[in-house]
Amino acid sequence: MNIKQIIPFLLLLTSFNFYGQDAGMKEKKEQIKTLKVAFLTTELDLTTREAEKFWPIYNTFDDKQFEIRHQKxxxxxxxMSDSxxxxxxxxEANALLTQMDSADEELYxxxxxxxxxxxxxxxxxxIIKLKKSEEDFNRKLLHQYRSSKK
Incomplete structure (x- = not known):
């Protein structure tokens, strides 16, 4: 096999690897979201009426928050890499700082x-209980992640 045949093959394998990582991240995100929904549902003890109105508002907020945090x-x-x-x-540092402040303000x-x-x-x-429950969930998730790394 010559080099002209190997390079396209390697590029193909690499692209599948990146796709697999992306799919894996989406699957993990969905698993976490499912666990979060179950946790918040239990913690908040919403009435049926509250739940019907709460979840669309919460899901829209959560998606926009994720977009800001992960894309921007x-x-x-x-x-911010060392080099x-x-x-x-x-x-450039001032421009980056301004962009970071803008993203923080958008989140706020x-x-x-x-x-x-x-x-x-x-x-x-x-609403306050929701904020506390989100923090509790994130703390538990982080603890579970750290435990799995050991």
Whole structure:
């Protein structure tokens, strides 16, 4: 087999590998989402009426939050590698800082709108309980991840 035959074969294998990783990440994300829904449902003890209105609002919020964090922040992370960071000018650093602040502000405004929408569906006490339940879920997930690494 000569080099002209090997290179397309290697590229094909590499593309399948990347596709497999992407599919694996989507599957893990769906598993986590399923666990989160079950956890929040139990913790919040929503009435049927509350649940019917809550889940569409929550899912929209969660999807937008994921998009902001993973699409916009991914661009920042690529520019934060040691080599990129060491070669960054002050002007580029200021521009990156401005973009990071913008993403943080976008997340804040999204959260604020989410809370406003929830006030029409449930009590303030349940909204606070939701925030606490999300933090508890994330803490448990992180603990479980750390335990599996050992």
């Amino acid at each position: 922040m991914r661009a920042f992370k690529s520019r 990129a960071f060491n070669n960054m000018t002050e002007k 405004l999204l959260r604020k709108k989410f809370t406003k929408n929830l006030r029409e569906v449930m009590s303030a006490k349940k």
